[in-house]
Amino acid sequence: DAGITQSPRHKVTETGTPVTLRCHQTENHRYMYWYRQDPGHGLRLIHYSYGVKDTDKGEVSDGYSVSRSKTEDFLLTLESATSSQTSVYFCAISEIIATYTGELFFGEGSRLTVL
Amino acid sequence: AQTVTQSQPEMSVQEAETVTLSCTYDTSENNYYLFWYKQPPSRQMILVIRQEAYKQQNATENRFSVNFQKAAKSFSLKISDSQLGDTAMYFCAFMKGGKLIFGTGTRLQVFP
Known part of the structure; x- marks a missing residue:
């Protein structure tokens, strides 16, 4: 299994509070992703992200x-968390070198509930 | 922008039978990658199969195979000899330039 760790795995918070989810990898892959499900x-x-300090927006980046x-x-x-951000968040990693594109490996997900 | 459409929200199949899950996508790109991922109740995302658009030959992986129709922008997944452990959500995904875009998924139930 790819070495991807997400923390926390579960979190309940209140509307308006800041929240940070962490994704840690041991594979030295260049690309890292955050998805919500x-x-x-x-x-x-x-x-x-396609490298250190290099990031780009996805489909649903507002508020993140x-x-x-x-x-x-x-x-x-x-x-500033809102109830609409209640979701399961997945981190993923991938390696893309020249013409080779690898598949994404996913973490186990973090369930966030915003009350 | 690329889009991925899975038109079958739910499907069911009897054990040992064959089932095909549909996926279409929209892109103006010529070189890209397509994937099928499986998500069992454990919530873990598992790669089932991948296809490079420049390869005409359809990818196969044991009981899983795809029907890749590039001109039609279609990428269906066939599961042969279905097993109870195949019960899961299946997601079709398109990748280009480092971004992987998913369809909304098909929930597959395998019955004994």
Whole structure:
């Protein structure tokens, strides 16, 4: 199994509070991703990173920010959590070198509930 | 922007039978990658099969195979000899330039 650890795995918070989810990898892959999964929507890309300090927006980036100061860590921050951000969040990693594109390996998910 | 459509929210199949899950996508790109991922009740995302768009030959992986029709932008998954352990959500996904975009998924139930 790919070495991907998400923390926390479960969190309950209140509307308006900041929340940070952490993704840690031991594979030294360049690409890292944050997805959210909601019923009827599948997995939707929030943000992704293609290197240290290099990030880009996905389909549903509003209300989220990310940071990547080290290859192994990718942080997702909700500056002021809202109930619509209640979801299961998945981190994923991938390696893309020249013409080779690898598949994404996923973490186990973090369930966030915003009351 | 690329989109991925899975038009079958739910499907069921009897054990040992064959089932096909549909997926279509929309893109103007010529080179890209397509994937099927499986998500069992454990919630873990598991790669089932991948297809490079530049390869005409359909990918196969044991009981899993795809029917890749590039001109039609279709990428269906066939599961042969279905097993109870195949019960899961199945997601079709499109990848280009490092971004993986998913369809909404098909929930497959395998009955004994």
